[in-house]
Amino acid sequence: MKKIEDIIIQGIRDALSGTLNIVVEDKFLALQKTKKEFEGSLTLVVFPFVKQAKMAPEKLANILGEVLVDSVEEIDSFNVVKGFLNLVISAAYWKNALEYISDTEQYGFSKPNSKPHCMVEYSSPNTNKPLHLGHLRNNFLGYSVSEIRKANGHEVTKVQIINDRGIHICKSMQAWISSGLEETPESTGMKGDKLVGKYYVEFDKQYKKEIAELIGEGQDKGEAERNASSIEAARELLVKWESKDPEVYALWEKMNQWVYDGFEKTYDDMGVDFDRIYYESETYLLGKSVVMDGLASGVFEQEDDGSIWIDLTAEGLDKKILLRSDGTAVYMTQDIGTAIKRFEEFPSLKELVYIVGNEQDYHFRVLFLILKKLGYVWASDCYHLSYGMVDLPEGKMKSREGTVVDADDLMLQMSETAKEITEELGKLEGMEESEKNELYRMIGMGALKYYLLKVDPKKRLLFNPNESIDFNGNTGPFIQYTYARMQSLMSRYGKAIPNVSHDAGCNSSELALIELLYDFPEIISNASDGYSPALLANYLFSLAKTFNSFYQSSNIMKETDGDIQGNRMVLVQVTAGVIKRGMKLLGVGVPDRM
RNA sequence: GGGCGCGUAGCUCAGCUGGAUAGAGCACCUCCCUUCUAAGGAGGCGGUCCUAGGUUCGAAUCCUAGCGCGCUCACCA
Numbered sequence: 001m002k003k004i005e006d007i008i009i010q011g012i013r014d015a016l017s018g019t020l021n022i023v024v025e026d027k028f029l030a031l032q033k034t035k036k037e038f039e040g041s042l043t044l045v046v047f048p049f050v051k052q053a054k055m056a057p058e059k060l061a062n063i064l065g066e067v068l069v070d071s072v073e074e075i076d077s078f079n080v081v082k083g084f085l086n087l088v089i090s091a092a093y094w095k096n097a098l099e100y101i102s103d104t105e106q107y108g109f110s111k112p113n114s115k116p117h118c119m120v121e122y123s124s125p126n127t128n129k130p131l132h133l134g135h136l137r138n139n140f141l142g143y144s145v146s147e148i149r150k151a152n153g154h155e156v157t158k159v160q161i162i163n164d165r166g167i168h169i170c171k172s173m174q175a176w177i178s179s180g181l182e183e184t185p186e187s188t189g190m191k192g193d194k195l196v197g198k199y200y201v202e203f204d205k206q207y208k209k210e211i212a213e214l215i216g217e218g219q220d221k222g223e224a225e226r227n228a229s230s231i232e233a234a235r236e237l238l239v240k241w242e243s244k245d246p247e248v249y250a251l252w253e254k255m256n257q258w259v260y261d262g263f264e265k266t267y268d269d270m271g272v273d274f275d276r277i278y279y280e281s282e283t284y285l286l287g288k289s290v291v292m293d294g295l296a297s298g299v300f301e302q303e304d305d306g307s308i309w310i311d312l313t314a315e316g317l318d319k320k321i322l323l324r325s326d327g328t329a330v331y332m333t334q335d336i337g338t339a340i341k342r343f344e345e346f347p348s349l350k351e352l353v354y355i356v357g358n359e360q361d362y363h364f365r366v367l368f369l370i371l372k373k374l375g376y377v378w379a380s381d382c383y384h385l386s387y388g389m390v391d392l393p394e395g396k397m398k399s400r401e402g403t404v405v406d407a408d409d410l411m412l413q414m415s416e417t418a419k420e421i422t423e424e425l426g427k428l429e430g431m432e433e434s435e436k437n438e439l440y441r442m443i444g445m446g447a448l449k450y451y452l453l454k455v456d457p458k459k460r461l462l463f464n465p466n467e468s469i470d471f472n473g474n475t476g477p478f479i480q481y482t483y484a485r486m487q488s489l490m491s492r493y494g495k496a497i498p499n500v501s502h503d504a505g506c507n508s509s510e511l512a513l514i515e516l517l518y519d520f521p522e523i524i525s526n527a528s529d530g531y532s533p534a535l536l537a538n539y540l541f542s543l544a545k546t547f548n549s550f551y552q553s554s555n556i557m558k559e560t561d562g563d564i565q566g567n568r569m570v571l572v573q574v575t576a577g578v579i580k581r582g583m584k585l586l587g588v589g590v591p592d593r594m
Numbered sequence: 595g596g597g598c599g600c601g602u603a604g605c606u607c608a609g610c611u612g613g614a615u616a617g618a619g620c621a622c623c624u625c626c627c628u629u630c631u632a633a634g635g636a637g638g639c640g641g642u643c644c645u646a647g648g649u650u651c652g653a654a655u656c657c658u659a660g661c662g663c664g665c666u667c668a669c670c671a
Contacts, residue, residue, distance in 0.1 A: 035615090036617095037615080043614085045614090047613070047651060047652070048613095050651080083613085083614085083651090084614055126671070166671070167670080316596090318667060323669085328669085330669070331670075358598085358664090358665065359664095359665055362597080362598075362665090362666050362667065365597095365598085386599090388599090388665095391664090395664095396664095425631090443633090454607080456607085458599085460599095460600080461606095467605095467606095470619080470620065471633055472633060472634090473618085474619045475633085478619095481633045481634075482633095484631070484633095485631055534607095538607090545618085548635065549635070551634080552626095552634075552636080553635085553636095556630060557630045594633075
């Protein structure tokens with residue numbers, strides 16, 4: 001189906017070159033949506049070429065309008081306000097559009113795997129702590145960005161990297177050992193990640209205590225932090241781990257496994273998945289060897305103490321360490337190795353997207369620059385989707401102050417809230433208990449995911465745990481509710497949805513809905529190119545709102561004209577389809593009733 | 595201090611590569627369930643778009659400076 005914008009632009013171009021005998025640059029020939037308070041669907045701003053036309057804006061707009069109405073079949077009428085030419089598109093065109101939408105399978109989506117292969121890295125947790133609210137935003141974003149890109153035709157590989165080695169996990173190990181309790185998830189009934197996290201907290205407590213004691217004995221802060229016996233023990237574990245001391249390695253494997261088991265449950269609850277998992281312990285050695293190669297080729301330089309650096313001062317950045325003097329790897333080392341490994345493993349890869357918080361902006365600038373300097377041409381295909389931190393009303397989440405919002409707790413709480421609200425409304429008569437529970441989860445998770453996804457990823461996000469999350473207004477449940485209403489209409493209608501009738505008239509609320517549905521493909525494309533589930537979320541909200549308005553103003557079941565009723569049912573069906581598939585891209589399910 | 599980012603209604607946010615009287619949701623106030631699910635709809639109240647300059651026919655949007663906030667500049671991750 002030919003896009004109305006293209007038809008009109010062509011018409012305008014013809015009118016300009018014909019009647020007015022001027023040629024206008026393409027960039028000025030952009031149509032915009034007509035503002036609500038004016039009549040029409042699309043608007044041309046004529047200011048940019050009044051000079052060329054040597055005419056007052058209004059006169060020019062009127063002339064163009066008249067020519068367009070005559071020459072372009074799809075334009076019914078026009079009106080001019082100052083230099084704005086508002087065009088009214090014929091109902092016939094919109095009915096054709098509706099028919100096209102209704103007849104098009106997977107309307108709005110592009111052919112699978114028709115666009116470049118893209119890898120999306122998200123989640124990327126450390127293995128010493130359970131997942132929290134920040135991870136939720138990360139995971140929901142990563143999943144949704146991936147699904148949106150798929151819908152837009154990209155081949156997508158979802159990956160995560162697990163920071164499974166390093167001093168952090170050694171801290172948990174050290175606290176576990178020194179407790180002497182031999183606690184396991186089985187013996188305590190705790191989720192594995194929670195148990196390991198508990199020991200991380202305990203380590204920190206003990207460590208702080210020792211520091212205070214050492215300071216009391218007259219050491220300065222830096223000394224005390226270095227000399228505390230627990231950190232020395234943890235450091236020793238790390239050294240032993242690197243030399244693959246069997247006992248330490250076994251404990252490391254055991255405790256990491258506990259964490260993985262715990263994470264798996266959390267990922268399952270989140271509804272996210274991965275095609276490939278990378279472990280830092282598997283990639284840091286490659287990183288190290290690449291750094292050594294870079295040293296040999298002169299990209300990097302070595303200090304007297306043996307540490308290896310890159311000097312980026314010429315690029316306006318600083319010097320960055322790539323390998324410690326004792327030869328051990330830093331974060332950057334393994335990230336270099338991991339990126340290379342990925343492009344080797346997937347030769348078709350055309351893009352690597354990192355979903356990582358904006359606190360690491362600098363890290364990724366440096367990483368991409370290093371890869372470029374090392375001569376990897378794909379360095380420019382790497383993109384850091386830098387999302388804003390999730391803040392609480394009192395500021396950052398701080399584990400020390402116990403303000404970290406745990407992912408498992410929050411998800412559970414959302415389902416419970418959904419249950420309370422649903423029971424209060426009491427609309428689930430006759431539904432099975434298990435079905436109800438599934439619904440509560442769907443609504444609770446819908447609220448949570450939508451809440452975290454509706455904001456532009458790049459912006460910081462404020463989360464107020466007390467006010468929690470709304471179920472009214474611009475929310476997931478609002479959209480789910482609208483969908484449930486549509487399902488109710490479909491079952492009430494009780495017969496097959498007919499084809500679009502071209503004879504039936506269209507009221508304004510129907511037209512508004514068709515026009516929005518018409519935008520869906522462009523929204524998918526924009527959300528994909530801009531890595532922004534928020535664009536899709538806000539679109540779905542306005543679609544739901546527009547539907548509700550239509551629902552309220554145009555009674556369907558009571559409509560006596562069969563053609564009109566049929567067209568309305570087509571609208572219901574098509575809107576439901578767009579909402580369902582759109583929400584799925586956000587990772588949110590929609591219920592048949594609620 | 596250097597670098598990066600942000601500052602729109604009481605609150606949370608939309609406003610894409612400049613376009614009309616700056617929009618939603620929440621909160622507050624009016625109406626609308628003997629009518630397809632009121633988790634809904636219709637309307638009202640509410641804004642010097644941080645400030646000051648500049649570019650432009652036109653600036654919330656682009657440029658410069660200032661103010662405020664955040665992140666970052668580790669042999670941490």
